[in-house]
Amino acid sequence: MLEPSLKIEELAFAYPDGNQALFGVNLVINKGERVALLGPNGAGKTTLVMHLNGIHETTHGKIFVSGQLVDAQDKEGLKKIRSQVGIVFQDPDDQLFMPTVGEDVAFGPYNMGLRGAELEKVVTKALALVGMSEYKDRPPHHLSFGQRRRVAVATVLAMKPEILVLDEPSSNLDPASRRELADILRSLDVTVVMVTHDMPYAYELCERAVILSQGIIVADDKTKNVLTNEKLLKDNRLELPVGFSIN
Amino acid sequence: MVRNINKIEISHTELGHHHGHDVGERLYLHRHSIVHSLPPHVKIVAAFMFLFVVISTSITQWQLFIFYFSLILLTLTVAKIPIKLAATRSLIEIPFVLFAVLMPFFGTGEQFSIGPVDLYRAGLLAGLSIVGKGTIGVLIAIILSTSTTAREILRGLEKLKLPQLMVQIASFMLRYVNVVTDEMERMRVARASRGFEATGIKHWKILATAAAALFIRSYERGERVHLAMLSRGYDGVLPHEEVTKVSVKIWIKALTLPFLALLAHLLMIVWK
Numbered sequence: 110m111l112e113p114s115l116k117i118e119e120l121a122f123a124y125p126d127g128n129q130a131l132f133g134v135n136l137v138i139n140k141g142e143r144v145a146l147l148g149p150n151g152a153g154k155t156t157l158v159m160h161l162n163g164i165h166e167t168t169h170g171k172i173f174v175s176g177q178l179v180d181a182q183d184k185e186g187l188k189k190i191r192s193q194v195g196i197v198f199q200d201p202d203d204q205l206f207m208p209t210v211g212e213d214v215a216f217g218p219y220n221m222g223l224r225g226a227e228l229e230k231v232v233t234k235a236l237a238l239v240g241m242s243e244y245k246d247r248p249p250h251h252l253s254f255g256q257r258r259r260v261a262v263a264t265v266l267a268m269k270p271e272i273l274v275l276d277e278p279s280s281n282l283d284p285a286s287r288r289e290l291a292d293i294l295r296s297l298d299v300t301v302v303m304v305t306h307d308m309p310y311a312y313e314l315c316e317r318a319v320i321l322s323q324g325i326i327v328a329d330d331k332t333k334n335v336l337t338n339e340k341l342l343k344d345n346r347l348e349l350p351v352g353f354s355i356n
Numbered sequence: 357m358v359r360n361i362n363k364i365e366i367s368h369t370e371l372g373h374h375h376g377h378d379v380g381e382r383l384y385l386h387r388h389s390i391v392h393s394l395p396p397h398v399k400i401v402a403a404f405m406f407l408f409v410v411i412s413t414s415i416t417q418w419q420l421f422i423f424y425f426s427l428i429l430l431t432l433t434v435a436k437i438p439i440k441l442a443a444t445r446s447l448i449e450i451p452f453v454l455f456a457v458l459m460p461f462f463g464t465g466e467q468f469s470i471g472p473v474d475l476y477r478a479g480l481l482a483g484l485s486i487v488g489k490g491t492i493g494v495l496i497a498i499i500l501s502t503s504t505t506a507r508e509i510l511r512g513l514e515k516l517k518l519p520q521l522m523v524q525i526a527s528f529m530l531r532y533v534n535v536v537t538d539e540m541e542r543m544r545v546a547r548a549s550r551g552f553e554a555t556g557i558k559h560w561k562i563l564a565t566a567a568a569a570l571f572i573r574s575y576e577r578g579e580r581v582h583l584a585m586l587s588r589g590y591d592g593v594l595p596h597e598e599v600t601k602v603s604v605k606i607w608i609k610a611l612t613l614p615f616l617a618l619l620a621h622l623l624m625i626v627w628k
Contacts, residue, residue, distance in 0.1 A: 164583055
């Protein structure tokens with residue numbers, strides 16, 4: 110059987126100041142799935158994401174990416190994990206630090222050892238996937254917020270990840286940019302984990318949704334079932350926007 | 357109800373002079389010239405060699421300084437940089453010149469007087485030397501920064517084997533200076549929206565608090581950027597351009613400036 114893209118077993122984590130954020134997370138995500146990770150502020154979503162590529166060291170429990178254990182001590186293994194788990198951070202200004210769009214997209218694959226024509230090819234392809242090819246030589250701060258978010262996605266796609274992890278992908282986007290990003294995400298052949306508060310976006314893009322609340326996964330079902338369970342949403346400080354209903 | 361559209365277009369003359377908001381590229385002036393087209397590291401080497409010749413010239417050989425200044429004027433013309441622009445930008449040296457102006461009045465040794473004022477010869481020479489050499493240095497820096505983008509200068513320094521760490525720090529500064537100034541501007545607008553306008557010393561406390569907040573925000577952003585870099589496999593080295601060989605012809609073109617200066621200097625020594 111195919112190894113799942115992501116397997117999390119009994120993951121618990123406390124910050125050095127004693128503040129515990131995760132209390133035993135279990136989750137399996139199969140290849141090609143798109144899963145929405147829902148949950149109120151402070152539920153531990155970001156903490157969980159930071160574990161997926163070994164930025165936070167696992168203190169209790171295990172994480173496997175395509176069957177390989179994420180181990181913060183194993184520097185070589187970690188390099189591979191980081192190419193497989195592509196995280197798109199919430200603020201594109203945090204993600205785009207190189208002087209031009211093209212150089213930024215090249216950053217990841219360069220670290221993976223690509224050079225010359227091969228590197229060029231990967232960059233061109235990644236920018237084409239998000240429809241930003243003609244902005245290759247522009248500095249990031251000249252782009253609109255929506256364009257920067259798309260470039261941020263390209264920087265991660267250039268590493269050919271097994272899983273694409275997006276932190277609030279629709280935040281601060283105008284409706285057209287939000288839809289364009291959805292089209293891009295749908296067109297990609299990759300496993301997606303989407304951390305979001307945007308319920309309609311989750312419904313539109315992900316067939317499956319999990320709710321993380323107070324450091325533990327309290328629901329894991331088809332997105333439609335999760336979003337139509339009023340009591341479940343209410344208990345976890347989640348709400349559908351006014352006027353939005355799922356039939 | 358959908359309204360009829362009646363757009364009011366504001367003409368460019370009404371807008372007045374447009375200031376680029378790009379802090380990192382503010383100095384660069386786009387022109388097509390030989391000076392602009394030279395590779396950045398070649399330009400940097402030429403500039404430093406020229407300065408080296410200038411610095412090793414004694415101020416008593418004033419004829420040479422006239423020659424150096426005419427070389428600079430020539431370079432400005434070739435680079436299509438307006439003299440007026442170079443002159444305005446060179447005003448940056450005024451604080452240093454003020455110091456040099458005081459030098460003839462203080463010192464020891466041989467004295468002479470012009471009208472009612474007593475001057476020291478050594479102090480006068482030292483002051484003239486600072487003004488002369490300083491002005492040439494500033495002008496060379498202006499030519500370099502007006503004909504080369506900040507990004508290119510960094511590439512040049514990288515090619516000249518400046519330590520990676522310094523190049524990285526400088527390029528991050530270049531990337532984030534706009535983000536931070538935008539943030540600063542947003543904070544100013546937020547203050548002003550609540551009726552605050554800094555007018556005097558009594559407002560310094562608020563400005564200092566804002567500066568501290570900006571510092572903390574920038575620090576936290578630094579941490580997030582670092583996380584984003586680690587997530588894409590950063591291990592201490594930023595990607596850099598593949599090295600391309602620069603032809604001898606280009607080097608000769610660029611080194612004409614320091615060569616002419618050196619030649620004049622040597623001729624002067626022989627002639628004496």
